[in-house]
Amino acid sequence: MNAEAPVIVTGAGSGIGRAIARRLLADARPVIITDINEHALGEFRGSLASEVLDRAEFCRLDVTNAADWEGVVERGRARFGEITGLVNNAGITRDASMLRMDAEAFDVVIATHVRASWLGCKAVIPSMRAGGRGSIVNISSSGRHGVFGQTNYSAAKAAIVGLTKSVALEQARYGIRSNAVAPGAIETPMTNQVPERVKATWKETILLGRLGQPEEIAAAAAFLLSEESSYINAHVLDVNGGELHL
Numbered sequence: 001m002n003a004e005a006p007v008i009v010t011g012a013g014s015g016i017g018r019a020i021a022r023r024l025l026a027d028a029r030p031v032i033i034t035d036i037n038e039h040a041l042g043e044f045r046g047s048l049a050s051e052v053l054d055r056a057e058f059c060r061l062d063v064t065n066a067a068d069w070e071g072v073v074e075r076g077r078a079r080f081g082e083i084t085g086l087v088n089n090a091g092i093t094r095d096a097s098m099l100r101m102d103a104e105a106f107d108v109v110i111a112t113h114v115r116a117s118w119l120g121c122k123a124v125i126p127s128m129r130a131g132g133r134g135s136i137v138n139i140s141s142s143g144r145h146g147v148f149g150q151t152n153y154s155a156a157k158a159a160i161v162g163l164t165k166s167v168a169l170e171q172a173r174y175g176i177r178s179n180a181v182a183p184g185a186i187e188t189p190m191t192n193q194v195p196e197r198v199k200a201t202w203k204e205t206i207l208l209g210r211l212g213q214p215e216e217i218a219a220a221a222a223f224l225l226s227e228e229s230s231y232i233n234a235h236v237l238d239v240n241g242g243e244l245h246l
């Protein structure tokens with residue numbers, strides 16, 4: 001269903017974004033695979049079979065740059081037609097307890113998650129409106145509830161929920177849905193640096209007793225991008241193995 005509908009995925013050179021792009025390609029959807037990290041994009045391209053590459057467009061995109069967004073949307077439209085899906089996934093962390101965190105670390109995390117997701121919606125929605133439909137998936141986090149050492153990241157991930165719902169309010173009349181996926185702890189390069197003893201404490205709070213895999217987030221994103229979720233809108237879907245302490 002909906003196989004011909006193109007999707008832009010950000011931060012798709014690594015981790016969750018790569019898994020989402022891989023899943024969408026497997027579902028036969030055309031995918032505009034973007035990342036700021038061109039090396040990661042090249043490596044991802046090299047891992048794909050040639051028949052899948054026919055549906056993949058690789059573009060460098062710094063999600064904080066409005067001009068980059070315009071260029072990517074134009075390239076995607078030129079190759080595949082109007083854009084019908086957007087996954088605002090790119091992200092960074094700059095952790096420190098609040099009194100040790102400088103304002104630059106706060107600003108860059110807010111910019112990369114919140115301002116960038118706003119820029120992405122603004123750039124892509126005109127194409128979705130032209131095509132008469134669309135589904136936006138913003139990647140929030142369990143961290144939106146508050147995390148020690150992540151005042152910047154936690155604020156950003158909570159703000160993404162407000163952005164998601166406001167976009168849903170404004171765009172529903174044009175056939176565009178806007179939802180968020182909120183992953184728990186997922187095994188990616190972002191969490192690889194976390195010491196095992198810290199991960200062990202995380203597992204104690206997760207009902208399933210393990211970290212998640214990027215493919216488990218990709219399944220949720222693919223569902224929200226598809227017509228299978230046609231009556232789900234302005235929703236935050238937790239994918240966290242069960243974190244009842246939240």
Ligand code: NDP
Pocket residue numbers: 010011012013014015016017034035036037040061062063064089090091092112139140141142143182183184185186187188189190191
């Ligand atoms: P990764 O670090 O593995 O991947 C993030 C990708 O985004 C990297 O390729 C990174 O490039 C890229 N990126 C960074 N800044 C920009 C930018 N300005 N423009 C475009 N791309 C950029 O992270 P994950 O896959 O773990 O995380 C993906 C999303 O999921 C993030 O939004 C994250 O906050 C969220 N998330 C992750 C969780 C987890 O446990 N892993 C839990 C909850 C949410 P580079 O490598 O060069 O920095």
